[in-house]
Amino acid sequence: MIDAAGGVFLGTAGPAPRIGFLFPGQGAGRRADGGALRRRFEEIDALYQAHQPPPGADLVATAVAQPRIVTASVAGLRALSMLGVRATGAAGHSLGELTALHWAGAMDEQTLIATAGVRGRIMADASAGDGTMASISAAPEVVQPLLVGTPVVIAGYNSPQQTVVSGPVEAVQRVGALAERAGLFWTRIAVSHAFHSEAVAPAAVAFAEHLRGESFAPLSATMVSTVTGDVLPADTDVPDLLRRQVLDPVRFTQAVRRLADEADLLLEVGPGRVLRGLAADIAPEVPTISLETDSLSLAGLLNAVGAAYAAGAPVNHEALFQDRFTRPLEPGQPLRFFASPAESAPAGDFAVARTAEELAAVAASATGTSVAVSGPGATVDSLELLRRLAAERAELPLEAVRPDSRPLDELHLSSITVGQIVNQAARELNVAAPTLTSSYATATVAEIAQILDDAAGGVGGADEQETSVAGVAPWVRAFAIDLVPTEVGPRVGAPVDGGWQAFAAGRSALAEPLRTALQQARVGDGVLLCLPRDCQPEHIPVMLRAARAALAQGTAVRFVAVGDRRNAAGLAKTLHQEHPEITTTVVTLPLSDEPSEETVAATVARVVADVAATAGFSEIHYDADGNRYVPVLRPATLPPNGGPGLGVEDVLLVTGGGKGITAECALALGRDTLAAVGLIGRSDPATDAELAANLDRLTAAGVRFHYARADITALDEVKAAVGDIERVLGPVTGVLHGAGRNEPTAVANLDEAAFRRTLAPKIDGLEAVLAATDPHTLRLLVTFGSIIGRAGLRGEGTTPRPTTG
8 A cells, every 4th residue: 555645655575566667758847956865865966966957047948958857867766776776667758768768778877868968959959940739638539639620730648638739839729729619628838849740850850860870778678668658679779769759649648558567666757746647547556656856855755765665675774864863763662752842732721732652552553442332232433433423524425534534634624623523422432521632633533532442441421521622712812914014025046938828807907918028037837817806706717727727737837816805815825735836926906997008017017026036935915006015924912801792682693503613603602692593504403413412502501592494505595594583583683604615625626616616605605694684783794714715725725715794
């Protein structure tokens, strides 16, 4: 079992594993400094000292990119060789065919890098211009009919659902338009020529002439060619193969399928991680790990070594830790680490958080034992009970909640919700609820089950249970967003040519001038999203198309969102968190329907400067006078005894208030202010045990309430529910809008329907509530959103921003 994302590499000792190497082609990576590999290994530092592009060179230009990418693949091969990781077969995508030939014994390192340099210069200088390439998200048999009658050809069989086409710029754009009308997603690839087509025939001839002057050895290892899609014979005519490789389509799908037939593990050896995604579509049964050799982290190499070791490779660990202090970890022994003050419980009534030794023991033994419950011989599996409760609260299928799932990070449950789940599980298990600490939200489901099992053996019966969570006040913080005046920083990185795509919601006077200026500014490839002053739900499709265009690049790219409000900030930041290689800039500034030429020019200059100064993620606000600010989240001091503004004469309407954190707020407000509480929800208390239990708690607390069922997005149902509540409790004077939907989805998998499903209860639901209540009697409106709308979160690109009123 290999799960690199989860850090799990599990295997058993056996015969030597079958490992396949994949070598990337042009378009991979954006760095030439060797990253963390160079800093860690002297052998790789020596490689980069000998092979550096000229100072200030354009790292994506063909003449520079090809030797740069090959050098990064050689760095990966050197690292794997030092660590004892060997392959039984290899394949290379386009330019990667050269590296694969080197691995198979046809040429040495020096010849490989020199040949890549010659190939890059020839292809940059000797090919016909006015060409480009595009990626279409569809199978070749779907794409082929779109090319009929055009000079465009299939240039790459990248995966079963990704086909690359090549040809003249205007013709490729016409094919793209046909693809879009057919409902297919397509995007231009930032290249200067129509590679793998007859347009580069002069380069193929010139390259073949150069190769005839070189000598190549017979192949001594199993190489699957992306020219032929099959294993090459030992006596392959290398110059002729590489001549064909310039012209012929890249048969990556066929080559990977052939390689995967004889492989237990595939390693992408080179910069970036484009091939990993393609290989996962082609051969999902074989795990693929990317070394990302130009990364500033060693994570890629460590993942590759971990996977190879789990597969049975005899890894040379000494080379991995050479010249480094190491501390051996003995299996089965207690682990001790430095304590982090950030993980310590605050002062006050909190119980001391569990130590690392206790949690390690829990992790080692958490198998979900059965705990006796009321009734002779009755048992409940604590682990399965927690999985079921967590799945219900997260609205996920049971199989999505694994024993190693972490409620906060993976299930997106708050620490309060986790505490409620633990208390409910303790009640069903008939054990005393353990004292709640922050460790519950960061522990795994299995670890929490073990804590409950421990409680079953050492504490009295149900009469001694805690019925509420005490002492949470020290954890409650209020925050405000301050706009801090800040000057724009210096440009980051050397100038790099690139292509820019612009997406505008409605008519935008800014989109095309800004796209042109960004391209001229040489800040690399990018996608620009321009939003109107008043962003509406109908603008969601263009936001998603822009995000998908950035994702389709498969490598480092810039994403820039410009608008009058922070409409796209949460989505943009989530996109960056899910794909850190996407450098993201969000600019908020006043927009007018008919800006003057001077205003457009000034705005373009400001945004271009901000984009050039962005290294990872940046967000900037401009006021009407052009003053520049950066938003900063800071703790805020609330006024003492401010109160909620409610009293015994008030009726508070609460949506989504039957369960979850909204129910807790409704209970607290009703108990503390003596206001009556009207609850609207979809569930039926006759069939929903959690809802029935919460209504019982309201009764026990002496809160006057009435529960009415309604779909919050259906205006007629909401009006009927509000009327029912007002007949029982009186006119509504306050609204707490907590209804929402939580379906964690990565940006790459988002569509308009998913976006609408998330926004509907928040936006449409609030509109329905306001339409159903009397604005003359309404004195208080509070809506629940999420800090995710401010900070972003992986898998939560649709989460609305927090709002209060």
